[in-house]
Amino acid sequence: MDSIDLDVLKTAVHWHQSGHKVLIGTVVRTWGSAPRPVGAMMAIRGDGHIKGSVSGGCIEDDLIDQMRKGELDYRTPDLVTYGVGGDQAHKFGLPCGGTLQVLLEPVRDESCLPELVATLERRELVTRSVDIATGHATLTPSHSGTGVVFDGTHLITQHGPRYRLVIIGAAQVSRYLADMATALDYQVIVCDPREEYLDTWDVSGVETSREMPDDLILRLEPDSCTAIVTLTHDPKLDDMALLEALKSPAFYVGAIGSRLNNQKRRERLALFDLTPDEIARLHGPVGLHLGARTPPEIAVSIIAEMTALRNGVTVTQKKDEDVLEGDACPILTRPPRILSRAD
Template identity: 65%
Template sequence: MESIDFDVLNTALTWHEQGHRVLLGTVTHTWGSAPRPVGSMMAIRGDGHVRGSVSGGCVEDDLIRRIQDGELDRTLPFGLTYGLTADEAHRFGLPCGGTLEIMMEPVSAQSRIGELLTAVRQGLRVTRTLDLDTGAATIATDSEARQTVLQGRKLIAPYGPRFRLIIIGAAQMSRYVAQFALALDYQVIVCDPREEYLQEWDIPGVELSGEMPDDLLMRLQLDANSAVVTLTHDPKLDDMALIEALKSPAFYIGAIGSRTNNIKRRERLALFDISSAEIDKLHGPVGLFLGARTPPEIAIAILAEMTAIRNGVTISQTHAARTDPLPEASGNGASGGSCAVGEFSK
């Protein structure tokens, strides 16, 4: 689950428990260009406070006006459609005549949001099914659902653990990678057994570990929502992490260093109980080729490659990392009126 989704659900639950009227909006369908994808959520309070987003702003403004005017005072879920015509889409800020459908759910005890959040905190992948006729939700942990969808009179939405990034090394480069990863909603863990490096760390929101890298990764039990990037330039630390990471289902594993250093690294890894297919999962030099020269630029290249892999984008060799411009912290990859137009019923 993205942390923004967790934040929306947690805020909706908090507002409800405080006695406020709350609607939870979920994008269920889009046509043409739309600013937010299916599954995007927002919570809106009876007095107009909003958390999250379903559009670029105009739809939210309309919903605020309508909930404050009492137009959305319902007890059961209902659908709204925005941008049915090009003129209306323009007024909503929906590009190219885009249209979107939003399911609005009055939050109640039977929404079972608290149960959902507890399951996600426990690292479970869960599916929440909302019955549109009763407003009651059910939570399942054995569903194969992978995307939000309307099926008849039910809204089915999957949720899972947040993506996490484990950074090996707490030097300068790691600071930028961590900051950008936090902005992209990753849970970030920085591991460095060198105490003098950890003592200088001052980026809030990051979990720090002084464990040996391989011990940490074994304890964390890497999954398909995990990424590992090694940034120490010290084979004694980087290789220890890679030996464990490459045997895991982590979706991204990257190592800083020049092409020459990465060839030597692969040769060392081959001496261990790691298959050639597992070694081939290593992104090294790490990051996309962006012509980067500074640590912040290289960090952008690393997160860009991670984002592409996470989104299922195939990266050509043309855009893969090619140079090692910085002696201390590179080797990465980067070279271096009313807007509402209607309601719908499914």
């Protein structure tokens, strides 16, 4: 789940608990080109205040107008359709012919939104089912990712925790990767026990850790919404993280280095309690082969591969050079220091 969707739910809960009338709007169907995907959410308060978005803005303006005029129903969920014709599609900022349906759901105690927010903050997957006739909602544990099913009688939404990225190493590539991941709404955690690296870290909005990499991975308990990338060029630090990351459900595990270095890394990992299937999950060389040489180019290649996998796109591009992303001279300004726990 993106942080903006979680903010919508939190805001709706806060407004409701403060005594306001509140509706949650969820895009449940689209036809043609729609400005927001199925599952997009917004909260709208009785006085017209909103949080989130279901369109480019015009639909929100119409709902605000109806809300202020008292034309929206607070008793049971209501389905509204926008863009059924070319004129209306143009009026509401939709591409000509595009249509979307929004379910407007009154927020009540029976909506179970506080329980939903609490579950998501524990990083648990959950399915929420809303009976359209009554507005009553139920929550059940889920084992799959996000998704929306609307059959006319029930709205079933699967919610997962916010995506997060764990970066091992606080060097140049890490800075660009952290910035890009933050822009894509990842929660970013950078781990580096080497004080000369982390002491100069200055990327805002990013958590930092001086723990040993394996200790951090074990503490975080990576889930299917977690990506882990090792960027230190120090086999000891990188391998420590990978030994735990590859055994986890993390959707992406990558390690910087050439094909030769990654082959040696796989041979080292095979000496430990990893299965061949677990080792095969490693993306190394990390990232798509873009001919990347500079730190920002390498970061682009990594975030592109992560995005493809996150969106269910099969990555088939081969990295067929001996020296690939992560091995160009600008990345290393000095040899990696081998660090022991005694340090």
